[in-house]
Structures are given as C-alpha cells and as structure tokens.
Amino acid sequence: MTASDRTPADLLRSALAQEPARPLVTFYDDATGERVELSVATFANWVAKTANLLQGELSAEPGDRLALLLPAHWQSAVWLLACSSVGVVADVGGDASRADLVVSGPDTLEEARACSGERVALALRPLGGRFPQPPAGFADYAVEVPGQGDQFVPYAPVDPHAAALAVAGTELSGTQVVERALHDAAxxxxxxxxxxxxxxxxxxxDxxxxxxxxxxAAGASVVLCRNLGRLAxxxxxxxxESERVTHSVAH
Incomplete structure (x- = not known):
C-alpha cells in the first residue's frame, strides 16, 4: 500500500499498479465444486465494470445506501470494492426497505423486494452465469455487467472519511476500513x-x-471458501497444500 491509500478502492488501485498478475481472490464453493481464481487485474476489471454499472445505469451517488444481501463469494467482494469506488455505503445484510438500492443473491429475493429503489440480482452460478429466467423486478447482474466500461472514473471524489461500510451494527468510513484491515493483517x-x-x-x-x-491491505491473497463444511x-x-495456504481461518 501507499500513503495515499485511504479507502479499499485505493488499496486495489495500488495493488493493480504494483502486481497486476498476482492472485488476489481464489474462490471455492464446495456445494457445487466451483473454483475461480482472479488476479489483481481481473478482479479490478470486474470492480470497474460493476462501479460503472452502479454509477451509470443505477444512478447511485456518494452517500447512497446499498443493501448487500450476498454470501461470502467472489462477486460479493467485487461489489464491496465497487461501492467503495463510487462512495456508496455497502450495508452488508442490511434492511432493504431502508436502502436506496439492493443487490441480492438467489436466496434473498423476497427480502430484497422491500427496496423501492433499483434492484440487482446475482444468480451466483459457476463462471458468473446468468439466471435461466431473470427474477421479476430485478436487473440480472450477469446480463448487465459485461457491457460496462473497463475503466472507472467517479463523477465526484470519494470522501475517505464518509461512511463506507456497515456490518453487524457497526458503520465504518473508508479510512477506518483500511486502518482495521491493516491492524488485522499485522x-x-x-x-x-x-x-x-x-x-x-x-x-x-471478521x-x-x-x-x-x-x-x-497486506499485499496478500485470499482463498475464500463457501460451504467449506461439505469437504470430505x-x-x-x-x-x-495445493493452494499454498500460509494462514487459515476456517470458521
């Protein structure tokens, strides 16, 4: 990281400038057998496209609140960094009825319908696949995101001291997210x-x-495992061993 890294999006920009080819997120879903590995460059491209969708197609502005109703998944990580890029507050597991827009997985669609703003649904299928039939009232992320631009520039600078993340009753600014992440990494x-x-x-x-x-924040990478309990x-x-894991937090 650099001295100018004050938001999670800044951390990603620095990683992209320094080591674009290194792995950043390796995702497993042990219920489906899916494995996806994203380099810094590939992950950053997904983030840029998603941020363009968020800012352009969904008309999100800094300070807007997005209820993020997604499990631990590589696409969830993309949305977290896209929110940081735009200045939108990512309210993880938040109340959709109080949000300006909502992003939902396939298991929380009814809960997400409480949002009166824009609604996006993710099928969470292998390889980022789309829904066989798009849910009524939702934009299908897998349909909307591929055509978005590969570079993202926010309409307005993101305030690192403004609210950026809400989870389990705690709200953090971009700067606080970075500080906590660095503390945890150390x-x-x-x-x-x-x-x-x-x-x-x-x-x-956690x-x-x-x-x-x-x-x-540490210049490391994550092996993110969903449904880990299904492993034999x-x-x-x-x-x-196969992923050359150096640190582990299984539960």
Whole structure:
C-alpha cells in the first residue's frame, strides 16, 4: 500500500499498479465444486465494470445506501470494492426497505423486494452465469455487467472519511476500513505473498476482513471458501497444500 491509500478502492488501485498478475481472490464453493481464481487485474476489471454499472445505469451517488444481501463469494467482494469506488455505503445484510438500492443473491429475493429503489440480482452460478429466467423486478447482474466500461472514473471524489461500510451494527468510513484491515493483517502476520484461507461468512467484520480486506491491505491473497463444511475428510488439508495456504481461518 501507499500513503495515499485511504479507502479499499485505493488499496486495489495500488495493488493493480504494483502486481497486476498476482492472485488476489481464489474462490471455492464446495456445494457445487466451483473454483475461480482472479488476479489483481481481473478482479479490478470486474470492480470497474460493476462501479460503472452502479454509477451509470443505477444512478447511485456518494452517500447512497446499498443493501448487500450476498454470501461470502467472489462477486460479493467485487461489489464491496465497487461501492467503495463510487462512495456508496455497502450495508452488508442490511434492511432493504431502508436502502436506496439492493443487490441480492438467489436466496434473498423476497427480502430484497422491500427496496423501492433499483434492484440487482446475482444468480451466483459457476463462471458468473446468468439466471435461466431473470427474477421479476430485478436487473440480472450477469446480463448487465459485461457491457460496462473497463475503466472507472467517479463523477465526484470519494470522501475517505464518509461512511463506507456497515456490518453487524457497526458503520465504518473508508479510512477506518483500511486502518482495521491493516491492524488485522499485522495481527496474524500477513505479509506480501501470503495466502489466507477463510471459510467465514461475510456477515461480520471478521469475516469481511479475513475474506477480503486484510489480505488486500497486506499485499496478500485470499482463498475464500463457501460451504467449506461439505469437504470430505482430509479435503481441507489437501486444499491448504495445493493452494499454498500460509494462514487459515476456517470458521
């Protein structure tokens, strides 16, 4: 990171400038057998496209509140960084009825319908696939995002001291997210090149930090595992070895 890294989006920009080809997020879903590996450059491209969708097509502005109703998933990580890029508050598991817009997975669509603003749905299918039939009242992320621009420029500068993330009753600014992520990374000894395996949900600060923010802040990478409990005996040990994991937070 650099001295100018005051938001999570700044951390990603620095990582892209320094080591675009290194792995950043490796995602497993042990219910489907899916494995996706995203380099810094590939992840940043998804973030740019999503931020353009958020700012352009969805007309989101700094300070708007987005209810993020998604599990721990690589696409959830993309949305968190896209919100940071635009200046939108990512309210993880937030009340859709109080949000300006909502992003939902397939299991929370009814809850998401409480939002009177723009609604986006993610099928969370392997390879970022679309819904076979788009949910009524929602834009299908997999349909909308591919045509967005590969470079993102916010209409207005993002205030690093403004609210950026809300999770489990705690609201943090962009600067506070970065500071906490750096503290967490130092606490477990994450260094550039480290690989942190996390099986934690994205419903707490610890889950978000271990599953995205701390590795990003440290120049490390994350092996993000959904449905880790479905691994057969010995499966976790094999994954730790095959993925060259240096740190692990399975639960």
């Amino acid at each position: 606490g477990v000894g994450l260094a550039p090149g480290a690989r942190l395996l996390s099986g934690q949900a994205y419903d707490s600060w 889950g978000l930090s271990n599953g995205l923010y701390a590795p990003l 005996d010995g499966g976790l040990e094999k994954r730790v």
